[in-house]
Amino acid sequence: MRVKLWGTRGSLTTPKSPAEIEARTREILYGFLNSGGNQLSDVEPYLRTLTPCHFGGFGGETICVEVSTKQQQIVIDSGSGIRSLGYELMKGKCSQGQGELHLFYTHFHWDHLAGLPFFVPLFVPGNKIHIYAVQSELPEIFRTVFQKPYFPLTLEQVDAKLEFHILKPRQPFQLGDLSITPYRLDHPDPCWGYRIEADGKVFSHCVDNEMKRFTREALGEDLPLYQGIDLAVMDAQYSLFESMEKVNWGHGSAVGC
Ligand SMILES: [Zn+2]
Structure with missing residues (x-):
């Protein structure tokens, strides 16, 4: 999968501001010089050592x-x-x-x-x-x-x-070799995550989610969304401080995950 x-x-969406692009350009230029690059023919090999996040950041x-x-x-x-x-x-x-x-x-x-x-x-x-x-x-x-x-x-x-x-809540839906089951997330207005199984692997999509329920008892019939999974996408919209300020807004922090 x-x-x-x-x-x-x-x-x-978060398009980059000119100031952010300038800061990134500066970082790349410093990196180029620090790598020993000093002529045009050094530029392409140096750029190939960078990853997409060096240019555009994440998200x-x-x-x-x-x-x-x-x-x-x-x-x-x-x-x-x-x-x-x-x-x-x-x-x-x-x-x-x-x-x-x-x-x-x-x-x-x-x-x-x-x-x-x-x-x-x-x-x-x-x-x-x-x-x-x-x-x-x-x-x-x-x-x-x-x-x-x-x-x-x-x-x-x-x-x-x-x-x-x-779809029926908490009932697997088979599509080709994918088994897809919706489970309720903690978010204002009903929001459903998906547990997706194929090839003996499990992926859980858990966004948007404040994760207000974090014990087995509280999660109840939604517990399988978080059990025995190989990969999960979790909600980390807020810093820890923001998540304390924005209780009941329906999002989590990376620390909460
Ligand atoms: Zn939402």
Whole structure:
């Protein structure tokens, strides 16, 4: 199983300010000189020693997560990160109207939804997009997103064929070789995490989540989301101090995880 984070930021996208870009550029230039570089031909080899986070930092786009195996692919949430995923998908079947995609939602706060109208595969006739959530108002929410004056197109004008699926809480849903089970998270407005199993591995997607319940008893029927997992995406929106200031806002800190 492969997990790719196309967006990780909570609440708002975070484009870099000119001051932040200047600071990064300075850091890279100092690093170049410290590495012994002093001519043009040293530049490319030095840049190849750096990782993407040296240039752009971490995060920036709001949440969108791709989970895939050799035979199945799903996407969780459509924050602004889904825009880049859309361009990637357009290199394949989606560009010919032969794509079939599976998009799961945790909840519908703006940071999990805002990239949806900019997801290019939606606008290619022939593509089929399955949309899943526990929340039964799912079709109405999509109708709200695609309407004037918020967006120039209505849901009827979206070219891809959309199919909505309402999931049952805490019951596994099988899609190819992926077993996907929604569990309730601690967040204002209902929000559901996903335990995803395939290839003998378990991935838990636990965002947004304040983690107010942290004993077995308190977690009760939602405990399996956190048990026997190989990898988890957790909510670390706040510093420890912020999390104490913002009780009941629905987010956690890295220390809380
Ligand atoms: Zn939220």
